[in-house]
Amino acid sequence: MATSGGSFASPIPNDPVHSVRRFNRFYTRQIGVLQEHLLHSQFSLTEVRVLYELAHRKQLTAGELCQDLGLDPGYLSRMLQNFLSHGWITTAPSRQDRRKVFLALTAKGRKVLAPLEQRSSDEVSAILSRLSPVQQGKLLSAIHDVESVLTLSQQVSAPYVLRPHRPGDMGWVVQRHGALYWQEYGYDERFEALVAGIVAEFIEKLDPARERCWIAEKDGENVGSVFLVKKSQSVAKLRLLLVEPSARGLGIGKRLVAECIRFAREARYKKIMLWTQSELAAARHLYQSAGFELVAKEKHRSWRRKDLIAEIWELKF
Amino acid sequence: MATSGGSFASPIPNDPVHSVRRFNRFYTRQIGVLQEHLLHSQFSLTEVRVLYELAHRKQLTAGELCQDLGLDPGYLSRMLQNFLSHGWITTAPSRQDRRKVFLALTAKGRKVLAPLEQRSSDEVSAILSRLSPVQQGKLLSAIHDVESVLTLSQQVSAPYVLRPHRPGDMGWVVQRHGALYWQEYGYDERFEALVAGIVAEFIEKLDPARERCWIAEKDGENVGSVFLVKKSQSVAKLRLLLVEPSARGLGIGKRLVAECIRFAREARYKKIMLWTQSELAAARHLYQSAGFELVAKEKHRSWRRKDLIAEIWELKF
DNA sequence: CCAGATTAGTTGACTCAGTCAACTAATTTG
DNA sequence: CAAATTAGTTGACTGAGTCAACTAATCTGG
Structure with a gap:
C-alpha cells in the first residue's frame, strides 16, 4: 500500500471531523492503490463493477444495475452489448415484462473476471501477510467496528427521499393533518375539512409547471408533505407543511421548505407567502431560517380553538 | 451515508481477505457519497485535490503536484492556467531553477475552496452527529487503528522501486556482489573481478534497445540488481541477479526476474539463458518458478571453492 | 568549457468514459 | 383504449485525462 505522507506519530488533532476527513483521504489512497491493477486490466473500473455484480447476483436486469451502480442507461447498454459480443454474458427476456432482460455471466465471463478477483484478493492478502497476527487482528477488528457503526447508524436513520405526489397521497395528507393537528393542537374536524378542500383544489386545478406537492418518504412510508x-x-x-413526529429532527421540514423555495425560484415567482399559526413554533422557525418575514398577524377563533393568532409570512426573491 | 445492501447482522465470514475486500467496497461507497457534493461544484474532483494541496502545502511546484497526485503534466498545466486566469493561484519563478515555478493559492482561491471544505466538514459532522458519543468514540478509535496499523506496516516494509541503472550503480553492483558472495558462499575476489568485467562490458557495449540493467531501490538505497x-x-x-539480505522476502527477486522476462519478450528474443551455481537455492527457485528449465550442469572449481556445480537454465518463448 | 542528455513545464491532437436526449417497444393507468 | 410511463437502445456530444512533440533551462561527462 502506498505510504501516507508525513509521520503518523505526530499528535492527533482532537477534532473528530478532522480525523474522519483525514482518514477518508488516507483510505482513498489505499483503495486507489489496490485498484491500480484494474487500470492495467482490459476493463475499466466500471466494467469490473458491473461484472462483479453479475457474478454475485441473480435475476439482474439492466435497470437494476443502473439503479444500484448509478450508471447511465445508454452507457450501460453499450457496455453490455460489448460484453455480449465477447460472450461474457447472456441475456434472457423476462416472461413477465418483455421490455426487461435478465443478465447472467457466462463461464467465459467468470473466467475473465476470475484473475481480477484473484488479483484483488492477492493484494489484500499481501497486505495482511505483512502484518503480525496481533496487528492483523487489530485491523480486522477496526474495520469491523467502522462498518458496523456506520451501517447501524444508517439503518437507524436511513435517509428519506422527497418525491412528487402520487395516487393515495392526497388522502394521506388530509388524514394525517386531521389526526396530528387534533392530537397536538386540538384543531377539530373543520380543520381537516379545510385541508381536504385545499388538496381537492390542488388536484382539480393543478398547473404542473408552477405548482407542486412534495411527499417525504422514509422506509417506504410517508412522513412529510408540503x-x-x-x-x-x-x-x-x-401550504400544508407537515412532518410526522417520528421523523422529526432529521431535517425533513427544512428540506421540504428548501425544495419549495427552489421550485418557486425556478418558476420565476417573485414572492412566496404562507399562512400559519403563531403556536406552530417549529414551522415558524423553519420559515424564519429560510428567510421568510412576518408581515401580518390576526387573532381568530377556529376549529374549536378560541385563542389562535394567524400569521402571514413572505419570502421575496 | 448510503446504506449498504443486506443485513449487517449476517454471520461474518472468517476469511480476513474477504472481510477487507468487503470493507473496501463499503468504504468506497461512503467516500463516494461524501464526495458527491463535489460533483455538483464548479470543480472536478481532481481540481479540488489540486486546490486542496495548494491550500495545505508551501513551495509547491507543478512537478511535485504531478508526482504526488499522479497527474499528467500537460493536463495539470492547463488546469493551472485555468486557475491562474480565474485569479485563484499565483506563480513565482524559482530563483534556483528558472524552469520551475512555485505555486500558491490566492485569497480568492481560498475563498472558492472554502465552501467545499466547509461542505465536506459539514457532511462528516452530520454523520458524527447521528452517532451516540459511545458510537462516535468507537468509530474514531477504529479509524485511528486502521490508519495506524496500515501506516506503520508501510513504514516497516515501504515498497521498493525498480529503476534503470544510473552512474554509481555499476560500482555498487561489483562491490555488493563481491562482499555478499564472499560472506554467504566464500567466493573470493576473483569472483568480484568477474563481475567487474561483466559490468564493464555491459557499459562499454550497451545496446539500450536490447540490453538493460535494473536496480531495486528501497528507502533511497540500492537493494537489488539484475x-x-x-x-x-x-x-x-x-546476469548478476542479487538481492540484499535485508530486503529479501519482499518479492524483489521475483520482480527483477519478471522485468527481465518482460523486457526480453518486448525485445523479441527467442530465449533467455542464464548461468548460476546449484547452491544458490533462492535464485534457482525463482528461475524455476518463472519457467526456466535446467539444461546443463557442470562441476567446477572457482573462486577458492572446490565443489561448485554450475548450471545453465533456459527460458524459451 | 561545451555538446549532448535530461528535466520542468507547455502545446497540439487525440481517446474514451460517461452524459444527454430522442428514440422504439412494452406495459400501466385513468 | 388512448395516453402516460417504463426498459432499454441509439445518436451525438462533452470533458477528464493521455500521449507525444515541443521550448527553455539545467546538468553531466568528456
Whole structure:
C-alpha cells in the first residue's frame, strides 16, 4: 500500500471531523492503490463493477444495475452489448415484462473476471501477510467496528427521499393533518375539512409547471408533505407543511421548505407567502431560517380553538 | 451515508481477505457519497485535490503536484492556467531553477475552496452527529487503528522501486556482489573481478534497445540488481541477479526476474539463458518458478571453492 | 568549457468514459 | 383504449485525462 505522507506519530488533532476527513483521504489512497491493477486490466473500473455484480447476483436486469451502480442507461447498454459480443454474458427476456432482460455471466465471463478477483484478493492478502497476527487482528477488528457503526447508524436513520405526489397521497395528507393537528393542537374536524378542500383544489386545478406537492418518504412510508400553489402569476403559496413526529429532527421540514423555495425560484415567482399559526413554533422557525418575514398577524377563533393568532409570512426573491 | 445492501447482522465470514475486500467496497461507497457534493461544484474532483494541496502545502511546484497526485503534466498545466486566469493561484519563478515555478493559492482561491471544505466538514459532522458519543468514540478509535496499523506496516516494509541503472550503480553492483558472495558462499575476489568485467562490458557495449540493467531501490538505497544482456540476436542472458539480505522476502527477486522476462519478450528474443551455481537455492527457485528449465550442469572449481556445480537454465518463448 | 542528455513545464491532437436526449417497444393507468 | 410511463437502445456530444512533440533551462561527462 502506498505510504501516507508525513509521520503518523505526530499528535492527533482532537477534532473528530478532522480525523474522519483525514482518514477518508488516507483510505482513498489505499483503495486507489489496490485498484491500480484494474487500470492495467482490459476493463475499466466500471466494467469490473458491473461484472462483479453479475457474478454475485441473480435475476439482474439492466435497470437494476443502473439503479444500484448509478450508471447511465445508454452507457450501460453499450457496455453490455460489448460484453455480449465477447460472450461474457447472456441475456434472457423476462416472461413477465418483455421490455426487461435478465443478465447472467457466462463461464467465459467468470473466467475473465476470475484473475481480477484473484488479483484483488492477492493484494489484500499481501497486505495482511505483512502484518503480525496481533496487528492483523487489530485491523480486522477496526474495520469491523467502522462498518458496523456506520451501517447501524444508517439503518437507524436511513435517509428519506422527497418525491412528487402520487395516487393515495392526497388522502394521506388530509388524514394525517386531521389526526396530528387534533392530537397536538386540538384543531377539530373543520380543520381537516379545510385541508381536504385545499388538496381537492390542488388536484382539480393543478398547473404542473408552477405548482407542486412534495411527499417525504422514509422506509417506504410517508412522513412529510408540503405544497406550493399559485396565488397569482407572481406570487406562490406554501401550504400544508407537515412532518410526522417520528421523523422529526432529521431535517425533513427544512428540506421540504428548501425544495419549495427552489421550485418557486425556478418558476420565476417573485414572492412566496404562507399562512400559519403563531403556536406552530417549529414551522415558524423553519420559515424564519429560510428567510421568510412576518408581515401580518390576526387573532381568530377556529376549529374549536378560541385563542389562535394567524400569521402571514413572505419570502421575496 | 448510503446504506449498504443486506443485513449487517449476517454471520461474518472468517476469511480476513474477504472481510477487507468487503470493507473496501463499503468504504468506497461512503467516500463516494461524501464526495458527491463535489460533483455538483464548479470543480472536478481532481481540481479540488489540486486546490486542496495548494491550500495545505508551501513551495509547491507543478512537478511535485504531478508526482504526488499522479497527474499528467500537460493536463495539470492547463488546469493551472485555468486557475491562474480565474485569479485563484499565483506563480513565482524559482530563483534556483528558472524552469520551475512555485505555486500558491490566492485569497480568492481560498475563498472558492472554502465552501467545499466547509461542505465536506459539514457532511462528516452530520454523520458524527447521528452517532451516540459511545458510537462516535468507537468509530474514531477504529479509524485511528486502521490508519495506524496500515501506516506503520508501510513504514516497516515501504515498497521498493525498480529503476534503470544510473552512474554509481555499476560500482555498487561489483562491490555488493563481491562482499555478499564472499560472506554467504566464500567466493573470493576473483569472483568480484568477474563481475567487474561483466559490468564493464555491459557499459562499454550497451545496446539500450536490447540490453538493460535494473536496480531495486528501497528507502533511497540500492537493494537489488539484475542485467539482461545480448548473447546473440535471438538469445538474451540474465546476469548478476542479487538481492540484499535485508530486503529479501519482499518479492524483489521475483520482480527483477519478471522485468527481465518482460523486457526480453518486448525485445523479441527467442530465449533467455542464464548461468548460476546449484547452491544458490533462492535464485534457482525463482528461475524455476518463472519457467526456466535446467539444461546443463557442470562441476567446477572457482573462486577458492572446490565443489561448485554450475548450471545453465533456459527460458524459451 | 561545451555538446549532448535530461528535466520542468507547455502545446497540439487525440481517446474514451460517461452524459444527454430522442428514440422504439412494452406495459400501466385513468 | 388512448395516453402516460417504463426498459432499454441509439445518436451525438462533452470533458477528464493521455500521449507525444515541443521550448527553455539545467546538468553531466568528456
